[in-house]
Amino acid sequence: MTAFILRRLWQMVPTLAGVILLVFFLFNWVGGDPALVLAGKVADPATIANIRRQLGVDQPYWVQLWIFVKQVFTFDFGRSWSTNEEVAHVILTRIGPTLTIMVPVMLIGTTLAVLFAVLVAYVRGTLTDRIVMIVATTAMSVSFLVYIIVFQWLFGFRFGIFPVQGWTDDFWTNLTRYAPLPIILAVLVGLAPELRLYRSFFLEELEQDYVRTARAKGLSEARVLLRHVLRNALIPILTNIGIYLPGLFVGSFLLEVFFAIPGLGREIIGAVNRSDFPVIKAVTVYLAMFTMLVNLLVDLAYRFVDPRVTFR
Amino acid sequence: MSILPRINLIAGYGGRNSKPPAGIGLLSYLRALLKSKTPRLAIIRPMPSTRLRVRAAALLACMVAAVAGVAAAAGPAQGLKVVRFAFRAVETGFDPQRVDDLYSSAVNGEIFESLLQFDYLARPVRLMPQVAERVPEPEEGGLVYTFHLKQGVYFADDPAFRGRRRELVAGDAVYALKRLRDPRNRAPYAWLVENRIVGLDEAHDAAVQSGAFDYDAPVAGLQVLDRYTLRIRLKRPDFNFLYIFTMPQTAPVAREVIEAYAADTMAHPVGTGPFRLVQWVRRSKIVLERNPVYRGDVLETAYADPKDPIDQRVIRELTGKRLPQLDRVELYPIEEEQPRFLAFMNGEHDLLQETPAAYINQVLPGGHLAPTLARAGVGFQREVAPSITYDLFQMENPVVGGYTPSQVALRRAMVLGHDRGAEIAIVRRGVDVPAQSPVPPGVVGYDAGFNSGAEQDFDPARAQALLDLYGFVDRDGDGFRERPDGSLLVIDYMHSTGGQTARALAELWEKSMRRIGIRLVPRAVQFSDQIRDRKAGKFMLASAAWAADYPDAQNFLQLLYGPYSGDSNDSRFRLPAYDRLYEQALAMPDSPERNALYREMCRLMLAYAPWRLGIDRVFVNLYRPWVLGYKKHPMYHISLRFLDVDLALQQAAAGP
Numbered sequence: 001m002t003a004f005i006l007r008r009l010w011q012m013v014p015t016l017a018g019v020i021l022l023v024f025f026l027f028n029w030v031g032g033d034p035a036l037v038l039a040g041k042v043a044d045p046a047t048i049a050n051i052r053r054q055l056g057v058d059q060p061y062w063v064q065l066w067i068f069v070k071q072v073f074t075f076d077f078g079r080s081w082s083t084n085e086e087v088a089h090v091i092l093t094r095i096g097p098t099l100t101i102m103v104p105v106m107l108i109g110t111t112l113a114v115l116f117a118v119l120v121a122y123v124r125g126t127l128t129d130r131i132v133m134i135v136a137t138t139a140m141s142v143s144f145l146v147y148i149i150v151f152q153w154l155f156g157f158r159f160g161i162f163p164v165q166g167w168t169d170d171f172w173t174n175l176t177r178y179a180p181l182p183i184i185l186a187v188l189v190g191l192a193p194e195l196r197l198y199r200s201f202f203l204e205e206l207e208q209d210y211v212r213t214a215r216a217k218g219l220s221e222a223r224v225l226l227r228h229v230l231r232n233a234l235i236p237i238l239t240n241i242g243i244y245l246p247g248l249f250v251g252s253f254l255l256e257v258f259f260a261i262p263g264l265g266r267e268i269i270g271a272v273n274r275s276d277f278p279v280i281k282a283v284t285v286y287l288a289m290f291t292m293l294v295n296l297l298v299d300l301a302y303r304f305v306d307p308r309v310t311f312r
Numbered sequence: 313m314s315i316l317p318r319i320n321l322i323a324g325y326g327g328r329n330s331k332p333p334a335g336i337g338l339l340s341y342l343r344a345l346l347k348s349k350t351p352r353l354a355i356i357r358p359m360p361s362t363r364l365r366v367r368a369a370a371l372l373a374c375m376v377a378a379v380a381g382v383a384a385a386a387g388p389a390q391g392l393k394v395v396r397f398a399f400r401a402v403e404t405g406f407d408p409q410r411v412d413d414l415y416s417s418a419v420n421g422e423i424f425e426s427l428l429q430f431d432y433l434a435r436p437v438r439l440m441p442q443v444a445e446r447v448p449e450p451e452e453g454g455l456v457y458t459f460h461l462k463q464g465v466y467f468a469d470d471p472a473f474r475g476r477r478r479e480l481v482a483g484d485a486v487y488a489l490k491r492l493r494d495p496r497n498r499a500p501y502a503w504l505v506e507n508r509i510v511g512l513d514e515a516h517d518a519a520v521q522s523g524a525f526d527y528d529a530p531v532a533g534l535q536v537l538d539r540y541t542l543r544i545r546l547k548r549p550d551f552n553f554l555y556i557f558t559m560p561q562t563a564p565v566a567r568e569v570i571e572a573y574a575a576d577t578m579a580h581p582v583g584t585g586p587f588r589l590v591q592w593v594r595r596s597k598i599v600l601e602r603n604p605v606y607r608g609d610v611l612e613t614a615y616a617d618p619k620d621p622i623d624q625r626v627i628r629e630l631t632g633k634r635l636p637q638l639d640r641v642e643l644y645p646i647e648e649e650q651p652r653f654l655a656f657m658n659g660e661h662d663l664l665q666e667t668p669a670a671y672i673n674q675v676l677p678g679g680h681l682a683p684t685l686a687r688a689g690v691g692f693q694r695e696v697a698p699s700i701t702y703d704l705f706q707m708e709n710p711v712v713g714g715y716t717p718s719q720v721a722l723r724r725a726m727v728l729g730h731d732r733g734a735e736i737a738i739v740r741r742g743v744d745v746p747a748q749s750p751v752p753p754g755v756v757g758y759d760a761g762f763n764s765g766a767e768q769d770f771d772p773a774r775a776q777a778l779l780d781l782y783g784f785v786d787r788d789g790d791g792f793r794e795r796p797d798g799s800l801l802v803i804d805y806m807h808s809t810g811g812q813t814a815r816a817l818a819e820l821w822e823k824s825m826r827r828i829g830i831r832l833v834p835r836a837v838q839f840s841d842q843i844r845d846r847k848a849g850k851f852m853l854a855s856a857a858w859a860a861d862y863p864d865a866q867n868f869l870q871l872l873y874g875p876y877s878g879d880s881n882d883s884r885f886r887l888p889a890y891d892r893l894y895e896q897a898l899a900m901p902d903s904p905e906r907n908a909l910y911r912e913m914c915r916l917m918l919a920y921a922p923w924r925l926g927i928d929r930v931f932v933n934l935y936r937p938w939v940l941g942y943k944k945h946p947m948y949h950i951s952l953r954f955l956d957v958d959l960a961l962q963q964a965a966a967g968p
Contacts, residue, residue, distance in 0.1 A: 032840030036847060040412045040500025041858075042880045047502065048847075050495045050520060083404050084578050085594065093594070149650060157654045164658050165644070165651040167596050260646045262596035270402065270595070275840045 001303075004311035005296065012292045019288040020072060024065055027277055033057070034081050034275035055081055057277075068281060077282040082274045087282045090267060097167060098263035100174050101255060102248040105186040110241060113191055117198030118225055124203060133199075136192035144189050148258050151185050165260040182255045197240060201233040208232070234305045242298035246291040250283075392639040393957040395939060397663035398652045402595040402645040405578025407570075408560045409491040412500030414859075415645065417560050418949035419598055422641075423468075424563035424583030427459055427485060428554060430863075430947050432954050433623050434615035436754065437863045437947055439554060443480060443564070443584065447554065454549030454899065459485065459557075461540040468603045470582045472572035477605070480584050482542040484564035486534045487527065489544075490515065491570070492561065494525035501561040503880075504861075508553070509533040510545045527567070551901040555862030558947070586636040586953040598643040600952070602636055609635040609953060611941075622693065622943050629940040629956060637941075637956035656934060659965070662957075664934040665944070669741045669813075676932060688965075689937030694930060695944045698754040699859035700747045700868070701926030703730075703805075703821075704883040705852065711795075712803065712852045715887070715920065718796055721782040723921040726803070726853075727768055729775035729828035730924055731820060739816045744927035749914040750868045752928045754946045756902055757865025757910045767918040768925050775828045784830075792831040803832040806854040808842055817855060846882040856882065857926075863947055864902075865910045869894060872917060885922035938962035 035051035036043075052058040056067065071077045077087035120132045156164035162181035168174055205211065206229060214224045253265035264283065271279035302309045399415040408420045429442040439447045445460040465480040467473065489509070492499045493516040505512055510533030519525035533545040546553060556562055566582060573580035581589050586606045591599035611630040616623040630637075644661075646652040649668035656664035667675055675682055681692055705723050707713040712723060732746055748764045751757055779785070783796030795801045805821050808814045818834035825832035832853075837845065845851050861867050870876060873894045874886035893909045893916075900906040917923060935942045940956035 032838055033844050034840070036843040037840045038498055038500065040503070042503040043500075043847075044503075044506075044879050051498050054496070054498060083594070084410075084576060085405075086576075097596075152650060152654065156651075157658050160658065164654040164660060165646060166660070167593070169591075169593060258648050258651055260596060260644060260651060262593055266595065273839060 001300075001311050005300075008296050008299070012289075015292060016072070016285070016288060019285060020065075020068060023281060023284045024068055027275075027280065028061065028064075031277065031280075032275045034277060037275050038081060071281065072285050077278045080271075080276050080279050082271075082276045087278045090279055091264065091282060091286065094262060094264040094267045095249060096171075097174070097261050098249060098256070098265060100171065100179055101182050101186070101252070101261060101263065104175075104179070104183045105190065106241075106244065106248055108183070109187045109190045109194060110237075112187065113194035113198050114230070114237065116191070116195050117202055118230060120195070121199050121202035121206060121229075122221070122225060124199075124206075133196065136196050139189070139192040140196075144252075144254055147185055147189050148254055151181065152258060155181055165258075167259075167261050178259070178261070182252075182259050182261065186252060186255060194240070198233070198237060201236045202229055205229045205233045231305065235302055235309075238298055238301055238305060242294050245294045246287055249287065249290060391959065393637055393959060394640045394642065395638055395662050395952070395955055395957060396642040396644070397661045397665065398644045398646040398655060400645075400649075400652060400666060400668075401647060403598065406581035406589060406592075407577040408563045408565060408581070408583075409488060409499050409501070410497050410578065412561075414949055415643075419589075419600070419643065420560035420563065420581065420583075421585075421948060422587040422600060422950070422952050423581045423585045423589060423603075424560055424565070425465070425480075425585045426560060426563045427461070427557040429558055430945060431612060431615050432945060432951060433611075433613065433617070433626060433943065435617065435946075436756065437945075438615050439558065440612065442558075444557075450549075450551060450901065454551045454553070454901070455546050457544045457546075457553060458537075459542045459544070461485070461542070463540055465584050465607060466605050467566050467569075467584050468582050468588045468605055470569060470580075472566070472569045472582065478566055478568070480564055480566075481539050482536045484566055485542050485562075486531075486536055487567050487570075488562055488564050489534060490525065490527055490531065491565070493519075494527075495520050496525065499561070501559070501861075504556045504559070504561060508546055508550065510547055549899045551899075552862065552864045552866055555864060558862065587638075587641065595645055598645075600641040600643070602639055606636070611635065611954065626941050626943050626954070630954065633956065636953040638952060641952055659936075662936045662939050663942070665931070665949070667932040667934060669743055672741050672743050672932060675934065685934070689961075691935050691937065691939075691942070693933045693935075693942070693944050695933060695946065696745065696753045697859065697929040697931055698752050698863055698946050699857065699929050700750065700752045701855070701857040701929070702747070702750070703853055703855050703924040703926065705922055705924075706849055706854075706882075707884045707886070707922050708849055709852050711801070713884075718782040718784075720920055721778045722784060724767065725775040725778040725784070725828065726825065726830065727775075727921050727924040728771045728778070729830070730824045731770045731827075732768065732926070733770055734824075735817065735820055736927060739813060739820065740927060743932070744930045747925040747928045750871070750917055750923065750925070751865040751910065751914065752860070752868070755860055755863040755865055755867070757907055759907065759911055759914075762911060762914060764914075764918050764925060767921070770824075772828050779828065779830075786829055791829065793829040801830060803830060804852045805832050805834045806842060806845060806851045807834060807836055808855065809836045809838055814855065821853075847878060849878065849882075849884055854882070860947065865907075866894075866897065869897075869910060869913050872913070872922060883922040885917075885920070887916060887920060890916045936962075936965070938965065 033052070034055060034057065035048045038051050039048050049058070056064060075088070079086050080090055116132070120129050123129050152164060155161045163178060166178045168178070210232075211224060211229060214228050219227075250265050250268065253269050255261065256263040256266040257269075267279065268283050270276070271283070303311065399418075401413065401415055403416040403419065404411050404413050405416055406420055406423060408417075408424050411417060411420065425443045427442060427444040428447060429440050431438040431440045441447055441462075443462055443465050445462055448457045448459055450457065459482070461480065461482055463479075467478045467480060469477070489505055489512070491497055492502050492505050493512050495516065496519075507513060509531070511531040512533055515525065515529065515531050533547075535543040535545070537543055563583065569580065569582045570577055579592060584606070586603055586609070587600040588603045589598070590601045591597065610633070611627065613627050613631070616627060618624070644655070646655065649670055653664065653668055653671045655661045675685065676692070681690065685692075705712045707715075712726075713719065736742060736744055736746060746768070749759065749762045751759070753760070779793060784793045784801060786792060787794050787798060793801055803825065805818060807818045814836070818836070822832050822834055842854070846854055846856075858868060858871060871880055872883065872885045872890060873881055874888070874891045877884040877886060890913055893913050897906050897909040897913075900909070931944075933944050938958040938961040940958055941954045943951075943954070945951050
């Protein structure tokens, strides 16, 4: 297993290099000139040139690229061009609100999706199964934005159950007062596609020979489903969770904007709009690293879920 | 494992002998536990079902109580005068010389004090002293201005002052002006002093060469005559110069503070104003509290309009009070319209400035305040802002630019063919008013009698006649006109990617031009690309807007001044006659003669049509009945020092 891990870590190097090159050239070709954004509404060419010099965007591309590479390996991306805030501070302070929303979304959403998927897979072909699938398909067809607007109006304003917006620096206040509505929204919206996907995983397992054998041995349906089917369906479910996991750290931009949550997703969009390259660079690189690590961890987790899996 | 043993494990009191400390709630205990660095272990033992149920009920009760406690804690503290409201964009920071966004500047205006200010009630606006003793008179024909500062004005206490009270002196004002020209600061408002003050540009150039601005080196145009007196000498006469001293960008700052927090001056504003920053959760929450060392102020009523009901109310509510009255102000940057609107409607916020156009019909159906809001005592003010929107032609572009009769005819035809009525009725929801000149209401030099209707109002028949007359006709029968030489006529319209309004305006342009036989292709680009293309002149027609930096027509008319082409004059309009008038006006004080020059410049703009005039923005501002003293100032986004809260009314509205 150690060899497998070392090999996978080594394979991350060219991937990271690709990410660095892609981000760098995308920003320089289509990212816009940050000096123009920072120069204010009346700026002469000398002012713009001065800003470009200070930001280092007047340097040859290879020099800028080398600085970028050094930043990746020192984990020091400097300061935000627009607010002068340290990039590390930007990420560390915005990640908390994002995770406060996204971790419960992931936990609750996955639990509910797996439970419902098992249930509808068990009653497959019945009216209940069909109704659930129709509702799920319909729910998936509506834009997330519509849910946000309607739920915010309904539960925030009309019924007054939750505050419309807000955030504090106290974790519990946020979790109990400001996060519930965004969490409920994200869980409900994410439930339909996950439910459909996981249902298909369970259906596939339910048709396997070992299920017939287990039933023939006289095991209860609950035991067959929860002990055997669920365990075997866990590999594709883990893969799916692994795909979504990096998204936890970026959060949902729409949720963060509509509920005024000072999270990382909102920050990234702001950075893109302001051509704030240090922030864009740091978030992209960290996210790429995290995605690769999560993929590795998911691969390792396969072994624990299914002992038949071997590492080569 | 059931949920309860799991919670017991987390809390660390799952054992029989383990109990939460008396007198604190479970959540408080959890919080204390999480903060504790001592690792805790717990042995999970199965509990009898009855005990389990009792504990479940207790846990639920604790959680409900905690949530209720949190909810209660979120309300205003007893006896404190607190105002909450939202900004519609995020702030960048609070270093007055380094920011240019409206909302950061608005906060800076409450923390810092400028040398001058605008009277709160006077309309049209009127200059008043703030930390200056009086408004300086122009000397030597507008070349020299001498400021005498008030004595006994102190900065808010800060560790940078090492325990001493720090008085504001003339050197602080000089330091602020120099900071605007320090290349390292990348000051977006450097243009306020650029090419204006004797010796300051040279100091800037030397700093560019050496890499560091020498703040100790004297600048000929910035003389500190004594501790409280500052004399500024200009390169050329400028009678609008004083306006820049109302802006937070020129507000004096203490050098010790800037140097102490050099790494992040944006987060450490220390001023002499009525409020100080006590909490800043970037892009989420800004909390100001009353500055305890602020000297206090009173409402100036000399220039109020006795017949104006708003002025009467403000005077009634604030007379005899020492300002500021507010203890605390909470500001929330919320970019989206719905949460900003609902937060006010919900009672979470006390003010709603610039009500989103999408909700105007809910707030003011038929132009009157909605009955539900009226019953709740909500007040509203309609404000014609000193800002305009316009579309500019690139005057050096071979397709739409130029000064020949046929090119002028093409632009004028496009202006006449644009359905401005539909823009206001549909896109702007009937709120805004058509702009009659490049100079909006509320600024010095605005001429209420100036009407651009004949040149700017929708008249497709006239537009088509003009095009026919100058040879812009459809030669190939495809339904679209060609140029007089037979080449294709395709207009590129550059607009912002952001927002529904920009898209709707682009569609309106396209539809309007199709009606008169002109093919127009909208092009949505990101904000930074839009600036780049406008500065580089890489566009034919583009949308734009301008808000007054200072309330004089010159601030708007400079957008068409030839020598500013590529800087502020993005249309690159170069008309010698216009430039001569502009230069003449610049050297004149406010007078009927100067207004006549402004009027003539507006006529030239209409005649050559480098712009299509859009609208003068009208904002609807709402406030709860307990917010006292509210009157929206055209030049200030907020005026917190003049607000008060009727606590009894606020508490009555909140209920028992």
